[in-house]
Amino acid sequence: MANEHHCVGVLHRGHSQASATFVGAQIQAKLCDQPSYRPKDIQKDIRRDFGIRISYIQAYHAKEEGLKAINGTDEESYKKMPQYCEDLKRNNPGSTIVLECTPEEDGRRFRRVFICYGATASGFQYCRPVLGLDGTHLNSKYKGILLTATATDANESLFPLAYAVVSSENDDNWLWFNRLLRNVITEHVPSFLDPQVLTFLSDRQKGLLEALATVFPQSPSGYCLRHLYENMWKEFKHPELKTFLWEAARAITEEDFQKALSGIEGISKKALEWLLNHASPEHWAELYFPGRRYGI
Numbered sequence: 087m088a089n090e091h092h093c094v095g096v097l098h099r100g101h102s103q104a105s106a107t108f109v110g111a112q113i114q115a116k117l118c119d120q121p122s123y124r125p126k127d128i129q130k131d132i133r134r135d136f137g138i139r140i141s142y143i144q145a146y147h148a149k150e151e152g153l154k155a156i157n158g159t160d161e162e163s164y165k166k167m168p169q170y171c172e173d174l175k176r177n178n179p180g181s182t183i184v185l186e187c188t189p190e191e192d193g194r195r196f197r198r199v200f201i202c203y204g205a206t207a208s209g210f211q212y213c214r215p216v217l218g219l220d221g222t223h224l225n226s227k228y229k230g231i232l233l234t235a236t237a238t239d240a241n242e243s244l245f246p247l248a249y250a251v252v253s254s255e256n257d258d259n260w261l262w263f264n265r266l267l268r269n270v271i272t273e274h275v276p277s278f279l280d281p282q283v284l285t286f287l288s289d290r291q292k293g294l295l296e297a298l299a300t301v302f303p304q305s306p307s308g309y310c311l312r313h314l315y316e317n318m319w320k321e322f323k324h325p326e327l328k329t330f331l332w333e334a335a336r337a338i339t340e341e342d343f344q345k346a347l348s349g350i351e352g353i354s355k356k357a358l359e360w361l362l363n364h365a366s367p368e369h370w371a372e373l374y375f376p377g378r379r380y381g382i
Contacts, residue, residue, distance in 0.1 A: 109140065110151030117152045125149060160227045164196045171199070180204025182248075182270050198259065200266045202248035207274040213237040213245050214380045215284045218310075219264075219298075221255045221291055231255045233263050238382065257293035264301040282306055285377040289313035290365075306377030309370045311335055317364070322357040331361070335371055343373050 109132055116131075117123050125145035132148075133139050140148070157163070171185045184200040217235050224230045231252050237245040248267055252259040271278055278284040281304040288294050289310045298307050315328050327350060334346035351358040368374040 106144065106147040106151045109144065109148035110155060112136070113148065114152045114155060117149065117156060121153070123149065164228075167196055167199065174201070174203075178203050178205070180207065182207065182266060184266060198250060198252040198262070200248065200250040200263065202267075202270050206245070206247055207270050209239075209245065210237060210247050210271070211275045211278075213239050214382075215278045216378075216380055216382050217247065217284065217286050218382075219286055219288045219291075219294060221294075224251070231259070233259070235263075235267055238380075255291055255293065257296060260291070260293040260297040261300065264297045268301050279304070282377045285379055287379070287382060306375060307369060308375060308377070308379055309365055311370055314365055314370055318357065318361060321360055322354050324353050324357070327353060327357060334367075337371065337373050340373065343367075343371060 109128070112132065112135070113123065113128055125142050125148075128145040128148060129140055129142060132145070167185060168187075171183045174183050175181055181204040182200065182202040186197040186199070188195045188197055214237065217237055219233070219235055221231050221233045224232055231254055233250040233252060233255070234246065235248045237247055239245040248263075248270060250259075250263050250266075252263070268279075271284070279302075284302070284305045285308060286298055286302065286305055287308045287310055288298075290313070295307060298305070311332065315331055318327060318331065330346050330349035330353070333349070334343055337343035337346055347358060350361065368376060372379070
């Protein structure tokens, strides 16, 4: 019987040939097709294809090396941001692109960037005058926050109007974002700035409501009902609260609105007090909302 032979099949962690650079080179093709390729899947594939067992952290670093070989480093990408923004402006006429960096004496490091393509700015006039504003954490090496302004088009699909990458979700960054957003709307759809025409929806992030009141004082601001309920659920965990909250939000008569609030009070008086103290009905109830949400 022939002896089994395993040249690279040493099945233990930390194999000397299984460096991040070596594994990264083997998975580059798959990373090009599947950037979300997970470290645990890399472990399985390397063991199957090469007979090498690597740890999760080795697979993680191998993915980083593979992506670095494909895309370059994060530092190189930040250095190219000024040229990237100039290229965007040149190839997308009518776009609003604002890049801010720290002063020369601080090394000209990236601070924040705002991007609104000319095509989307022009297309916003064909959407309902409702904008959802939101922020989410970025998971890249240098973290940061992605701010977005998103509408809904005639096909009920999301229509990204503008976005920005900033250091954190605070008063200054939301004020900066909304001022640039107003410039875009003023240039492309000024009629949306008439009193109570454009509606904003959000989950009341830090600094956002204050920025909207300052930059868009005549535009109603509504709260995302799902986020409002989730905050309510953290305090008062009762399954029927959601039903009554939605009934109150959809009510178009005072009688129906009060009936829904009575339902909440019947479950918990403190829940009703919390709701009315944390969110005025004019921001989430159709009956009192000063603008139009178009069912959103």
